Amino acid sequence: MALYEEIAAQIRTQIVSGVYPPxxxxxxxxxxxxxxxxxxxxxxxxxxxxTADGLLEKIVGSGSYVKFPETIQAxxxxxxxxxxxxxESFFPHGVAGRIFQEIFARDKGAAFAAAPIAGDPSLIEVLxxxxxxxxxxxxxxxxxxxxxxxxxxxxxxxxxxxxxxxxPTYPGAISLFKARHFIPLDHAGPRIGELQARLADGIRLFYxxxxxxxxxxxxxxxxxxxxxxxxxxxxxxxIIEDSYLSEFADDTRPRFVxxxxxxxxxxxxxxxxxxxxxxxxxxxxxxxxxxxxxxxxYTSDIGSNGLMQKFFDAFVRGGDYxxxxxxxxxxxxxxxxxxxxxxxxxxxxxxxxDQQGGSLWVKSRTGLNLPHVPWAPGRQFxxxxxxxxxxxxxxxxxxxxxxxxxxxxxxxxxGPMGR
Amino acid sequence: MALYEEIAAQIRTQIVSGVYPPxxxxxxxxxxxxxxxxxxxxxxxxxxxxTADGLLEKIVGSGSYVKFPETIQAxxxxxxxxxxxxxESFFPHGVAGRIFQEIFARDKGAAFAAAPIAGDPSLIEVLxxxxxxxxxxxxxxxxxxxxxxxxxxxxxxxxxxxxxxxxPTYPGAISLFKARHFIPLDHAGPRIGELQARLADGIRLFYxxxxxxxxxxxxxxxxxxxxxxxxxxxxxxxIIEDSYLSEFADDTRPRFVxxxxxxxxxxxxxxxxxxxxxxxxxxxxxxxxxxxxxxxxYTSDIGSNGLMQKFFDAFVRGGDYxxxxxxxxxxxxxxxxxxxxxxxxxxxxxxxxDQQGGSLWVKSRTGLNLPHVPWAPGRQFxxxxxxxxxxxxxxxxxxxxxxxxxxxxxxxxxGPMGR
Numbered sequence: 001m002a003l004y005e006e007i008a009a010q011i012r013t014q015i016v017s018g019v020y021p022p023x024x025x026x027x028x029x030x031x032x033x034x035x036x037x038x039x040x041x042x043x044x045x046x047x048x049x050x051t052a053d054g055l056l057e058k059i060v061g062s063g064s065y066v067k068f069p070e071t072i073q074a075x076x077x078x079x080x081x082x083x084x085x086x087x088e089s090f091f092p093h094g095v096a097g098r099i100f101q102e103i104f105a106r107d108k109g110a111a112f113a114a115a116p117i118a119g120d121p122s123l124i125e126v127l128x129x130x131x132x133x134x135x136x137x138x139x140x141x142x143x144x145x146x147x148x149x150x151x152x153x154x155x156x157x158x159x160x161x162x163x164x165x166x167x168p169t170y171p172g173a174i175s176l177f178k179a180r181h182f183i184p185l186d187h188a189g190p191r192i193g194e195l196q197a198r199l200a201d202g203i204r205l206f207y208x209x210x211x212x213x214x215x216x217x218x219x220x221x222x223x224x225x226x227x228x229x230x231x232x233x234x235x236x237x238x239i240i241e242d243s244y245l246s247e248f249a250d251d252t253r254p255r256f257v258x259x260x261x262x263x264x265x266x267x268x269x270x271x272x273x274x275x276x277x278x279x280x281x282x283x284x285x286x287x288x289x290x291x292x293x294x295x296x297x298y299t300s301d302i303g304s305n306g307l308m309q310k311f312f313d314a315f316v317r318g319g320d321y322x323x324x325x326x327x328x329x330x331x332x333x334x335x336x337x338x339x340x341x342x343x344x345x346x347x348x349x350x351x352x353x354d355q356q357g358g359s360l361w362v363k364s365r366t367g368l369n370l371p372h373v374p375w376a377p378g379r380q381f382x383x384x385x386x387x388x389x390x391x392x393x394x395x396x397x398x399x400x401x402x403x404x405x406x407x408x409x410x411x412x413x414x415g416p417m418g419r
Numbered sequence: 420m421a422l423y424e425e426i427a428a429q430i431r432t433q434i435v436s437g438v439y440p441p442x443x444x445x446x447x448x449x450x451x452x453x454x455x456x457x458x459x460x461x462x463x464x465x466x467x468x469x470t471a472d473g474l475l476e477k478i479v480g481s482g483s484y485v486k487f488p489e490t491i492q493a494x495x496x497x498x499x500x501x502x503x504x505x506x507e508s509f510f511p512h513g514v515a516g517r518i519f520q521e522i523f524a525r526d527k528g529a530a531f532a533a534a535p536i537a538g539d540p541s542l543i544e545v546l547x548x549x550x551x552x553x554x555x556x557x558x559x560x561x562x563x564x565x566x567x568x569x570x571x572x573x574x575x576x577x578x579x580x581x582x583x584x585x586x587p588t589y590p591g592a593i594s595l596f597k598a599r600h601f602i603p604l605d606h607a608g609p610r611i612g613e614l615q616a617r618l619a620d621g622i623r624l625f626y627x628x629x630x631x632x633x634x635x636x637x638x639x640x641x642x643x644x645x646x647x648x649x650x651x652x653x654x655x656x657x658i659i660e661d662s663y664l665s666e667f668a669d670d671t672r673p674r675f676v677x678x679x680x681x682x683x684x685x686x687x688x689x690x691x692x693x694x695x696x697x698x699x700x701x702x703x704x705x706x707x708x709x710x711x712x713x714x715x716x717y718t719s720d721i722g723s724n725g726l727m728q729k730f731f732d733a734f735v736r737g738g739d740y741x742x743x744x745x746x747x748x749x750x751x752x753x754x755x756x757x758x759x760x761x762x763x764x765x766x767x768x769x770x771x772x773d774q775q776g777g778s779l780w781v782k783s784r785t786g787l788n789l790p791h792v793p794w795a796p797g798r799q800f801x802x803x804x805x806x807x808x809x810x811x812x813x814x815x816x817x818x819x820x821x822x823x824x825x826x827x828x829x830x831x832x833x834g835p836m837g838r
Contacts, residue, residue, distance in 0.1 A: 089528045097523030303698070308726070
């Protein structure tokens, strides 16, 4: 390995391990040159490598910064297969534009009226019907990440020591909660014996994505889910149920919010199922915690944007949301089939069957020595070295033309791995 | 005082002192009946009184909850003079509707694209020009309250022990930061000697509204502001400058962000100057804290709504924002004159001259024994008993017809206080 590659690898380790978190400016080229006892050109080559890998970005006149996963964009021949939002190109913007026009025509100045802290009552009512959930304990939030943030505030005293995560799990939760405790998943969920031992050992909260888990695409079996719920109740543990892409699960088994309602903080992203910029979601929380969540919401941002809530209300009521979900599910299946056809023959890769949602979680037998990484590497989702050679390919964030080109690109870079 | 009034007064004290914060369900009628040793009908009358006063709201089947100040609505003969947002009726919804149409026509699916974490670069650029502020350290937030929340996260370790507030101050800050330390204001700002003593005594943060202070309407003199800035620099204290309604200050003296940029976290609400439902604002932070604010924003809600940012960008660029501010300033002056004409002759009331913005801070020589309180009582802004008889009348949240009716209503309720 050339010296610059060695240095790049060491800096990469520091980024991955959180010494330099996303958004952080890393020390200067001069600093690393002193530190490694090499000349500055060598460090510069290492920086260029990390920039090409999407880990750093240079801001002229300011230095190099650790990139947020979300800011990775398709550039040149690299296609972004790391983002798990849906491509904006799918969203029916014609319908959306018409709905906004109708709102302004109908509500006049009140189009911009502030919604109550808990959310627009009309939106809450229609979401309750659509998702078969109680409205009395529901609140509208500015996306699932805010739902997690409110939970972090309400449970502040128990975090990060007493919160358990699936391994692997969602990077935004790792970052927010400074995650420390993890439990591995098999194809059916966490193993109950191991979970029981962890709950007996001081764990008070369990963050889980039981339907269409991110990044592995599994869904808990009904039996496993039931067992987890009973354990949580027995130990007085709260479940943070991140419902993520549950709309795209194959069946509609009960959720934690259904089978353990007084132990479950249910979080549903609506940006994830529509378009990233929507920044809406909702929560259903135990009745005895409702006041505290409302208070946390109030101190966080007073309330979510009222006009967006009116928009989404109309989008659901008019049937456009269901139509969009149906069209998206069909598109998801078609794209997944094409991607599986491409990956399955590659002997060095393992793709677990029955994965759901808009991503595939792939395990590679060998390390991948690539100049560019188009997918989300395993280290974003886990501190476990065993996941170093895993990665998540998200196949719904590109428009149709780019997706087809991205498949060709994958053939090019994965071809050398043989069949 | 009848027994039910006595009980209402005691519960009111508990609400005001924070035993039952906004959004909290208060104990049952039966509980209070046992506690006070009276029958349930008496407690029910007390509850009805507190509900009429706007402190409680009953939710059928669930109990009575402490109301958030924001949810107080005009009802019957009560006019809401407690909200300091501008009436939605002022906002040029025709212009807004047209801008949304243009965005959908121009951007198609990308209308809903997610903005970067720091905010839409185009919006940041135009805000930098409009407000004469550096864009490199700017981030867009979902309203000023979120700006405060991000500051609370970045400075977590120093809060609430080491943060100083003006007395009186903004209730949302009291609630978020669990405010403990206060410094009184005179007509020109805090007294420098007293501030110096507090800063020497472990204070690391100072939350201030130096232009159009809420609720007193004062603005710091330039000399006082300069002295505060030098003290902050000398003691390494950060200033959280909540710029609130600075657009409506009479002059444009330098801000803390101008004279002490590396000590100042500048927060600007854009909902406050336009319409409550907008839920946008921005911050300018010291360069050495920028990364940490971006990280806090990312873990809070990924980013603010992209479509709203596009809207506001166009609203500023087209000159509509400046036109709206000009029209609002003129309307504010007219309404203030009408209200001053009404209040000035009432001997029991003192209204300090030269108050700016859309509210008047009024001191009453006598306690006001009113069944309904249309304004925001002093206890929302201060724990100081001396402010018990103060109140803030906000005169910009009603449409023109309701405002005229509200003036008549004020004559009715204040008339008995004599001339």
